[in-house]
Amino acid sequence: MNPAKKPIALTRFLIEEQRAGHINADLRLLIEVVARACKAISHAVNKGALGGVLGDAGTGNVQGEAQKKLDVLSNEILLEANEWGGHLAGCASEEMDDFSEIPNAFPKGKYLLLFDPLDGSSNIDVNISVGTIFSVLRCPEGVEKLETKHFLQSGAQQVAAGYTVYGPSTMLVLTVGHGTHAFTLDRELGSFLLTQRDMQIPADTKEFAINMSNQRHWYPPMQHYIDELLAGKEGARGKDFNMRWVASMVGDVHRILTRGGIFIYPRDKKDPDKPGKLRLLYEANPMSFIVEQAGGASTDGLTRIMEIEPSKLHQRVAVFLGSKNEVERVTQYHADAAKSS
Numbered sequence: 001m002n003p004a005k006k007p008i009a010l011t012r013f014l015i016e017e018q019r020a021g022h023i024n025a026d027l028r029l030l031i032e033v034v035a036r037a038c039k040a041i042s043h044a045v046n047k048g049a050l051g052g053v054l055g056d057a058g059t060g061n062v063q064g065e066a067q068k069k070l071d072v073l074s075n076e077i078l079l080e081a082n083e084w085g086g087h088l089a090g091c092a093s094e095e096m097d098d099f100s101e102i103p104n105a106f107p108k109g110k111y112l113l114l115f116d117p118l119d120g121s122s123n124i125d126v127n128i129s130v131g132t133i134f135s136v137l138r139c140p141e142g143v144e145k146l147e148t149k150h151f152l153q154s155g156a157q158q159v160a161a162g163y164t165v166y167g168p169s170t171m172l173v174l175t176v177g178h179g180t181h182a183f184t185l186d187r188e189l190g191s192f193l194l195t196q197r198d199m200q201i202p203a204d205t206k207e208f209a210i211n212m213s214n215q216r217h218w219y220p221p222m223q224h225y226i227d228e229l230l231a232g233k234e235g236a237r238g239k240d241f242n243m244r245w246v247a248s249m250v251g252d253v254h255r256i257l258t259r260g261g262i263f264i265y266p267r268d269k270k271d272p273d274k275p276g277k278l279r280l281l282y283e284a285n286p287m288s289f290i291v292e293q294a295g296g297a298s299t300d301g302l303t304r305i306m307e308i309e310p311s312k313l314h315q316r317v318a319v320f321l322g323s324k325n326e327v328e329r330v331t332q333y334h335a336d337a338a339k340s341s
């Protein structure tokens, strides 16, 4: 950002996107509502122990994960903010078994909002970055009663996606299909200001992000790929790689958008029935849209994630995303292994 130039606010950015024909007024207002909810979540995260928001909620979600107080609170904030906006037909969330239809919406809103209200839950109580991830789909036309099948659209159908990272500063990263742009929350003004237009992920990298403690459970192409990275200068790759793992996808993806890298959560043998840990509709799809719009790539090891046709609301998927050449290489290793098996 040119420091001499005053950054523009998210509101103005969205009006300009509308004028350019990239979004309509409904989508603009919907994104504003989500951004407002993220500001409220940011305040709650910031208060930490002083706000009484740390610790377990004592409940579990549909995926069998223990919910933190902040998981539940963030979910409520997003739901409440969107209830009266008039732009949405329904929401789906990591923290809700089923989707939620917006009550009394007439005429029915045009969009569906899917979100991971608080990503990186294990980081909440230790004061490390967490985030919110969201994806916006069109509600199919003529729908009178929402059903799960209406949410089961491929990532390529997304009209907007974004995340907010609650780190040393709070940042909103957004795409409406015309580049990926970053906004920083100015707490004095109470608004998100555009601090980086058109983020670009370098095609090559020397940094990878993976939970290495799962190594013994990986399949051969993953073992082969990571062995090469660990061998560094002396190995086939001829260069040293560094490793970073925030354990919050938002934190790891934000680093990759800023300076490149590859993020991997592969399918493994620990739970062969689970195709990876991350959820397709509200984690992998929005992050893939954001990363592709910044010149990166995203696959499940074989297929472009945004082309996967979902079959379940909380479907899991393996994720390889970030610097293009690195994602293509590891995807090729998986394709070669599939061919020879």
Ligand SMILES: O=P(O)(O)OC[C@H]1O[C@](O)(COP(=O)(O)O)[C@@H](O)[C@@H]1O
Binding pocket: 065, 094, 116, 118, 119, 120, 121, 122, 211, 247, 248, 249, 250, 277
């Ligand atoms: O516990 P692990 O294996 O390090 O996994 C961390 C991954 O799980 C997640 O925390 C899952 O997200 P939730 O906290 O929303 O369930 C990712 O953000 C992160 O990349």
Ligand SMILES: [Mg+2]
Binding pocket: 116, 118, 119, 120, 249, 283
């Ligand atoms: Mg998550």
Ligand SMILES: [Mg+2]
Binding pocket: 071, 094, 116, 117, 118, 119, 120, 121
């Ligand atoms: Mg979560």
